[in-house]
Amino acid sequence: MARTDPALYVEVLTFYARQMALLDALDVEGYVRTFTEDGVTDHAHRGERVEGRAAMLAGATAALPRYADAAVRHWNDHYLVDAEDPDRLRVTYCSLVTRTARDGSVTFEPTFAITDVLVRVDGDLLTASRTIDRDTPAPRAVAAAS
Amino acid sequence: MARTDPALYVEVLTFYARQMALLDALDVEGYVRTFTEDGVTDHAHRGERVEGRAAMLAGATAALPRYADAAVRHWNDHYLVDAEDPDRLRVTYCSLVTRTARDGSVTFEPTFAITDVLVRVDGDLLTASRTIDRDTPAPRAVAAAS
Amino acid sequence: MARTDPALYVEVLTFYARQMALLDALDVEGYVRTFTEDGVTDHAHRGERVEGRAAMLAGATAALPRYADAAVRHWNDHYLVDAEDPDRLRVTYCSLVTRTARDGSVTFEPTFAITDVLVRVDGDLLTASRTIDRDTPAPRAVAAAS
Numbered sequence: 001m002a003r004t005d006p007a008l009y010v011e012v013l014t015f016y017a018r019q020m021a022l023l024d025a026l027d028v029e030g031y032v033r034t035f036t037e038d039g040v041t042d043h044a045h046r047g048e049r050v051e052g053r054a055a056m057l058a059g060a061t062a063a064l065p066r067y068a069d070a071a072v073r074h075w076n077d078h079y080l081v082d083a084e085d086p087d088r089l090r091v092t093y094c095s096l097v098t099r100t101a102r103d104g105s106v107t108f109e110p111t112f113a114i115t116d117v118l119v120r121v122d123g124d125l126l127t128a129s130r131t132i133d134r135d136t137p138a139p140r141a142v143a144a145a146s
Numbered sequence: 147m148a149r150t151d152p153a154l155y156v157e158v159l160t161f162y163a164r165q166m167a168l169l170d171a172l173d174v175e176g177y178v179r180t181f182t183e184d185g186v187t188d189h190a191h192r193g194e195r196v197e198g199r200a201a202m203l204a205g206a207t208a209a210l211p212r213y214a215d216a217a218v219r220h221w222n223d224h225y226l227v228d229a230e231d232p233d234r235l236r237v238t239y240c241s242l243v244t245r246t247a248r249d250g251s252v253t254f255e256p257t258f259a260i261t262d263v264l265v266r267v268d269g270d271l272l273t274a275s276r277t278i279d280r281d282t283p284a285p286r287a288v289a290a291a292s
Numbered sequence: 293m294a295r296t297d298p299a300l301y302v303e304v305l306t307f308y309a310r311q312m313a314l315l316d317a318l319d320v321e322g323y324v325r326t327f328t329e330d331g332v333t334d335h336a337h338r339g340e341r342v343e344g345r346a347a348m349l350a351g352a353t354a355a356l357p358r359y360a361d362a363a364v365r366h367w368n369d370h371y372l373v374d375a376e377d378p379d380r381l382r383v384t385y386c387s388l389v390t391r392t393a394r395d396g397s398v399t400f401e402p403t404f405a406i407t408d409v410l411v412r413v414d415g416d417l418l419t420a421s422r423t424i425d426r427d428t429p430a431p432r433a434v435a436a437a438s
Binding site: 149150151152155156221223224225226227238239240242254255256257280281282283284286287288290291292 | 298299301302303305306308309310312313316317318319320353356357358359360361362363364365367368369390392394396397398
Binding site for chain 2: 009075080111134136138140141144
C-alpha cells in the first residue's frame with residue numbers, strides 16, 4: 001500500500017482543524033477563504049452544487065439564522081490522504097455533525113462521507129472541491145435482507 | 147514515555163481508515179482480508195470468539211440483513227500504538243458506533259474499548275487479533291457510590 | 293501557515309490518548325499526575341477554577357459517585373498544536389462526551405472547546421492549564437436571526 005508522508009498527513013489534519021473551527025464558528029468569510037477562488041461544494045445527496053467563493057459566501061450567509069439556537073460541530077474521522085502529486089491531494093473522511101442547544105442537549109444530523117480535492121497555492125493548502133454524500137444503508141445489506 | 151515513530155503512527159491510522167471503510171460499507175470479503183488468515187476477533191463482553199478468515203466471513207455474511215435499515219459508522223479515538231517489535235504492534239483505541247437510518251436519524255450502539263495486535267505481512271499491516279470490550283461503569287465509581 | 297512537527301504532533305496525540313484513558317477510567321490519581329504540580333483547570337462556562345494537583349484530586353474524588361451508573365468517554369477532535377517554544381505548547385481541540393449506561397444506551401453531555409497549555413518536564417509532557425468552554429450558539433448566527 002502507498003504510504004502517506006507523516007509531515008503531509010499532519011499538515012492535512014491541521015488544515016481540517018482550522019477549516020472546521022471556522023465552519024463551526026460560522027465565520028463564513030474565513031471558511032470560504034479556505035477554498036480556492038473557483039472552489040466547488042457538491043452536496044451530492046441533494047443535487048446541490050455551489051461554485052466559487054462568492055456563491056458559497058452568499059449561500060452560507062443566508063443560512064446563518066438556521067444556527068441561532070444551537071452550536072454546530074463537525075467531528076471527522078478516518079482521513080485517507082492520497083497525494084496525486086505533491087500539490088494536489090485527494091482526501092476522504094467521514095463526518096458526524098452535532099447541534100448543541102442552549103440547554104446543553106445534543107442532537108445529530110445524518111452522518112456523511114466526504115471526498116475533497118486539496119491543492120497547494122502559494123505554499124498553503126486550499127480546498128478545490130468538496131463532495132458530500134449522506135450515509136445510506138449499504139446496498140449489500142439491503143440485498144441480503146430482500 | 148516511549149515515543150511512537152510518526153511514520154508508523156500515520157501508517158496505523160491509515161490502516162484503520164481503510165479497514166473501517168470496508169467494515170462500514172459491509173464489504174465483508176474486503177474486511178476479512180485485513181486480518182491474517184488465522185486472525186481472531188473476540189467480543190469479550192459476550193464471550194464470542196471467532197477464529198480465522200473463513201469463520202469471520204461466514205459470521206459477517208449471516209449478519210448482513212441486520213444492517214438493511216441503517217448505515218453503520220465506527221468513530222475511533224485515542225489510538226495508542228505500542229511497537230512490541232517492528233513487525234508486531236499492540237494498538238488500543240475506543241469506538242463510538244452510529245446507525246444512520248434512511249430518514250437521517252442517528253442512533254448509537256454502546257461504546258467500546260478495543261485492543262488489537264497488528265502484524266506486518268509482506269510489508270503491509272494486518273490484524274492478527276481484536277479484543278472488544280463494551281464500556282461499563284468504572285469500578286472505582288461503583289465502589290465510591292456504594 | 294506554521295507547520296507542526298510530525299513527531300511532536302504524534303507525541304501530543306499520544307499524550308491525550310493516555311490522559312483521556314486515565315480520565316475515563318476515573319483513575320483520578322493517575323489523571324492528576326498528567327498535570328503539573330500547580331496545574332489549573334478552568335471550567336470557564338461555570339466560573340469554576342481549580343488550582344494544583346491536591347485540589348484537583350479532592351474534587352475528582354468527591355465527584356466519583358456521579359459516575360456509578362454510566363461509563364464516560366471523551367471523544368476529541370481537531371487538535372491544533374502551537375509550539376510557543378520547544379517546551380511549551382498551546383493545544384486547542386473540541387470534545388464530545390458520552391455516557392454509556394449499563395443497558396448500553398448512550399447519552400451526551402454538551403460539547404466543549406478546550407485550550408490547554410502543555411509543558412515539558414523531565415522530558416515528558418504535562419498539562420499546565422486547561423480551559424474548558426461549553427459550546428453555545430455562534431454570536432454570528434444569533435445576530436443574523438434577530
